[in-house]
Amino acid sequence: MSMNSVLPDGLRAGLNDLGSRLERQLPISREFDGMLDAINALPPAIVVRADSEIAHAANLRRWRRKYPLLVRLFSPCMADIDQLGRVSGLEFLFLFHRDGHVREAALRRLDAPIPSPFLFAAIAWRLNDWAAPVREAAAECAARCFPMTAPAIVAEAALTLLARENSWGRWTDERHVLRTAFARPDVADCLAASIRTRRTGPMATILRYALREGSLDAHLETLARDAVQPSVRAVAAQALIDGHATWPDGWTWRWIDKSMGLRCRETTYRHRPLDHGAPRIPVIEASANDRSAIVRRVATSGLIRHEVDGLVARRIATPLLRDRSPSVREQAEFILRTHRQDPA
Structure with a gap:
């Protein structure tokens, strides 16, 4: 070449x-x-x-x-x-x-x-x-x-197109025919398998953009448990814990200091309720025992953001006080302070 x-x-x-x-x-x-x-x-x-x-x-x-x-x-x-x-x-x-x-x-x-x-x-x-x-x-x-195109061909192209098509500026209604192709059930199966097994590439980013539609919702539990890349497991687990999918949708300016004219670009996000959810506590428990710290952080963050029974929160957070990750330990300590046991 x-x-x-x-x-x-x-x-x-x-x-x-x-x-x-x-x-x-x-x-x-x-x-x-x-x-x-x-x-x-x-x-x-x-x-x-x-x-x-x-x-x-x-x-x-x-x-x-x-x-x-x-x-x-x-x-x-x-x-x-x-x-x-x-x-x-x-x-x-x-x-x-x-x-x-x-x-x-x-x-x-x-x-x-x-x-x-x-x-x-x-x-x-x-x-x-x-x-x-x-x-x-x-x-x-x-x-x-x-x-009529084979699902494996559509899914392989989707791995490239999903993260890029949002930046294309000329098309309008034409984008729907592409998203319809990605939403085919057989394509969703192939795409989920690729996201789950690929060891390289921005699979977590691709998953986020794929979750704009509901075709991968039924695969989220498998991805949260079995995906090779920890970042994919984290994205899938967070969607299941929160009950909605989140993806980048553009950017806006955020003022740092208006008097000095200082501002920075900030990514904006959109949300969609999941079509197929999962019980929150089992997902948090499984994520808390994940081998990757970024997935365990998703579990502790979920315990902090959502109302969870105090005894359950303490049971999940207590083993994490000895976690290798300082951020996970800090969040576990915060959970235990928040859910103190009542005095006997």
Whole structure:
């Protein structure tokens, strides 16, 4: 892979060869063989950077050179949009074309399951396209293709898109078709399994954004108990203890000192009651015995925030007085001071 490039060298070289024929407006056929497999293998996390790199490497320009009439009469000059009907799968490459008319035409040709997480993310990115007709075509394409796409492909793309789509500013109603795809029960099962078993990546952040909808609520008890990453167990346990999901929804300014003009940005949050909850005390008890301090802190914080029977609170907090984490010990001491035993 070239320095500062997200495309493998082999794919880039193939796109360069294809782009030279497109530049000369020559028909393409075998030049596209194997290229779709290489595009499918790209990770969905790079879709935004790959958008411009693929267009540049394949010479997918908006304007083409106008050859003289005599040349056009005696040579097979073809516009890019006319190549679409000749080469199977070319519509996936032309999702990255710089000409909005070509992007729109490519989207309108798609009527089958999306073959990879990367191309799923590419269509989702077109939902935020700068051209309104392309966004409309992308929404119609997603409504046709996303319901028939394999759940593992949708879930893998969701791991990238859930934490990013909130920052996309052009789309409006188009976002609903993407969230509908993520809310499929089979997709929710695959997504929950990935969040539970992945050892790397911002799985806790992804879980927070996934909890905007209720499709993962039924998986929260399993995630709180079995997730590999402690931060995931903490997010799931906190949602169950509080009875609602919380996720970042933007930011606002908070004044530090108005007289001095000092202010800072502060994240804002939204909340949603859980569709499937769990008894609070068993969740707190399980979290208090978790091997990670951040999960045990969720348990002690839950005892402080919510009204809990004094005897139960003392029973849970007392063993935590010897906890390895100073913050957990401090919260346990506060709980025991708050719930003092009545004198005999």
